[in-house]
Amino acid sequence: MDQLLKTEKTAPRPPLRKSAFSPKSLAGQLMLWITVIITALWLVAVGFGALVMRDEFGEIFDGALQETAERLVPLAVDDLRHQEDLGPRENPGSFRAEPGEGNLTYQVRDKTGRVLLHSHAAAGEPFDAPLKVGFFDGADGRVYTASTADGTIFVQVTYSAQERHEAVVEGSLALLLPVLLIVPVTVVAVWFVVRRVLRPVETLRAAIGEKDGGNLAAIEEVSLPQELRPILRSVNLLLARLRDVLAAEREFTSNSAHELRTPIAGALAQTQLLLAELKDSPTAARARQIETSLQKLTKLTEKLLQLARAEAGIGVTETTFDVADVVGVVVTDFQRASEDSDRIRFTRDPAGSRTCEGAADAFAIVLRNLIENALLHGRPDEPVGVHLTEAGNVRIRNGSPRMSDADLVAVRKRFARGRTLAPGSGLGLSIADRLLAQMRASLMLTSPIPGQADGFQAEIVFAAAR
Incomplete structure (x- = not known):
């Protein structure tokens, strides 16, 4: 025990309070993992949606190519027959336009591969596709070829590969952009729910702390x-x-x-x-x-x-005591019973008092040990000052040679008496340390006294009230 x-x-x-986003807190870990999982699921959903959309777009484009090619076959045959009835004239295939001005382009070719007619945006050179009915994936895109029943006229229709790619990319971005809004909104909603659900845990943790x-x-x-x-x-x-x-x-x-x-x-x-x-x-x-x-x-x-x-x-108790009252009683007892009563000088700041948690008897033991040490180990011809500060701290000073930091650490140990010939057991400071720790206070030892060349000061410092 x-x-x-x-x-x-x-x-x-x-500390009693931590950020909800601290990675080592329960709320922080929940937020981190839920955010990662939600984001990952949304990204996977967008990825699958993009794949499905690409296939659907492909079917739509292929259907448009096939329908366009089959619809152009009779029109191209009628146009060619009309040109024959009017007599010789300049080959329509010689009229060219800058490639790339249109997305859907076509060419009408005979069975030898010669281009008879082509759309305004199509190049004059034949498409890189065989004269065979069906789809063909060429270097410039996907081509569909349709022909007349006798196989003498072929119509080839293609859709720009770049345009098909842009359609898939833009569609995928259309799926991704809502995610950029939905994920933050979801994270905020989850954060609110997690904080609300974990509020009892935080309350219990703070109470135990x-x-x-x-x-x-x-x-x-x-x-x-x-x-x-x-x-x-x-x-x-x-x-x-x-x-x-x-x-x-x-x-x-x-x-x-x-x-x-x-x-x-x-x-x-x-x-x-x-x-x-x-x-x-x-x-x-x-x-x-x-x-x-x-x-x-x-x-x-x-x-x-x-x-x-x-x-x-x-010192562990649920009661409280007034520091000024205890200091006054202890100093009065020393002044009445001690042979060195004239050496004790008690001063206090205006309104220098406070109420602290702990046992008054325990605090009195601390004061008695510190004042007794000051009387025993201080210079006999110098006074022992007991001062109560405005914050409620107690300072006890006595004249003595200057002590090193190592000596100040050593005198806190049990049965350690420092460099002195005065009688004593070496337990006073150890007892004071232990009791003050139970009352949420600490003992600060200083040598020399601040503002002086030598001397020794023991100050009881109470923790801030909660």
């Missing part, structure tokens, strides 16, 4: 889809079990603290009575050593119990 709490308190909290060491309250059972209700029940059950475990650990630690203090206090009292009886006896020196050891043991036990309470999560 302790390891679980450590991981929870030290791990950075994920707010749960940490300082907020173990059950998640409110809002209207959720059937698939998400088991998740909500499981999370609430886990939170309830975690609250029970933390409460049991706190109760055990409190009882242990009471049971340990009583025998030590009794042993110290008996030793002090023994000293009063021995007075100047040679064994009095040993009794004083026992008294000193018991006093050190009392302080060490107190620190270890505070550390145990911090490990049990006494």
